[in-house]
Structure formats: structure tokens, C-alpha cells
Amino acid sequence: xxxxxxxxxxxxxxxxxxxxxxxxxxxxxxxxxxxxxxxxxxxxxxxxxxxxxxxxxxxxxxxxxxxxxxxxxxxxxxxxxxxxxxxxxxxxxxxxx
Numbered sequence: 001x002x003x004x005x006x007x008x009x010x011x012x013x014x015x016x017x018x019x020x021x022x023x024x025x026x027x028x029x030x031x032x033x034x035x036x037x038x039x040x041x042x043x044x045x046x047x048x049x050x051x052x053x054x055x056x057x058x059x060x061x062x063x064x065x066x067x068x069x070x071x072x073x074x075x076x077x078x079x080x081x082x083x084x085x086x087x088x089x090x091x092x093x094x095x096x097x
Contacts, residue, residue, distance in 0.1 A: 004035075015096065018043075019068075022090040028061060036092050040076055043094065047077035057083045061090045068093045 003024045009017040020036055022028060036057065041049045056074040060083040065071045068091050071084035075097075082093040 004032075006039075017093065017095045019091060019093040023088070025090060028090060033058060040079070040081065040092075040094065043079055044077040049076055053081070057081065057092060060084050061092070 003022065005019075005021040005023070007019045007021065008015060009019075018039075020039060022032060025032070033054070037049055037054055040053075041047075053074050053076050056072075060071055063071065063084050065084040065086060068082045068084055068086055071082045073080045073082050075081070078097045080095045080097055082091075082095075084091060
């Protein structure tokens with residue numbers, strides 16, 4: 001996907017978080033959201049991503065915050081998910097709890 005980055009964070013040789021960053025997008029498309037939702041669902045194949053979590057991400061991705069951790073998080077399985085707009089980028093940040 002053009003103008004999109006995937007970042008993976010590690011701590012002591014284990015994945016501790018990940019993020020998807022969309023650049024230069026006025027509005028995220030259904031395809032963009034499907035990439036986000038598929039990625040999150042694949043983090044834990046045993047847990048189905050709830051519609052309420054998807055709605056939360058969609059509602060918050062356009063809300064401007066100074067830092068992504070200032071956005072209201074939601075939860076999926078053992079993951080805390082932050083979504084928001086920082087500068088010109090829409091960001092979904094995922095932390096392992």
C-alpha cells in the first residue's frame with residue numbers, strides 16, 4: 001500500500017508493539033481499514049475482533065492528538081490499541097499488555 005508504513009517494536013528480543021501509519025490520506029478507505037483489522041486479528045487468531053473495537057478505531061483515527069498515547073485506547077485480546085491523527089498521519093498503535 002502506498003504511503004503506508006508498518007512498524008514493529010521489540011523489547012528484550014520479543015515483540016512489544018506494532019503500528020500502522022498512513023501518510024497523505026484525506027480519508028481512510030474501506031481497504032485501509034481492512035488492512036488494519038486483518039493485521040489486528042492476525043495478532044491473536046483465537047480472538048475475534050469485535051465490531052465495537054472496529055467502530056472505536058474508525059471513530060478515533062481522525063481525532064487529532066499531540067501523541068498517539070493521548071488517544072482513548074481500546075482493547076483486543078491482550079492488546080491495547082490506540083488510534084488517532086498525529087500531525088498529518090493517521091496512526092494505529094498496538095501494545096502488548
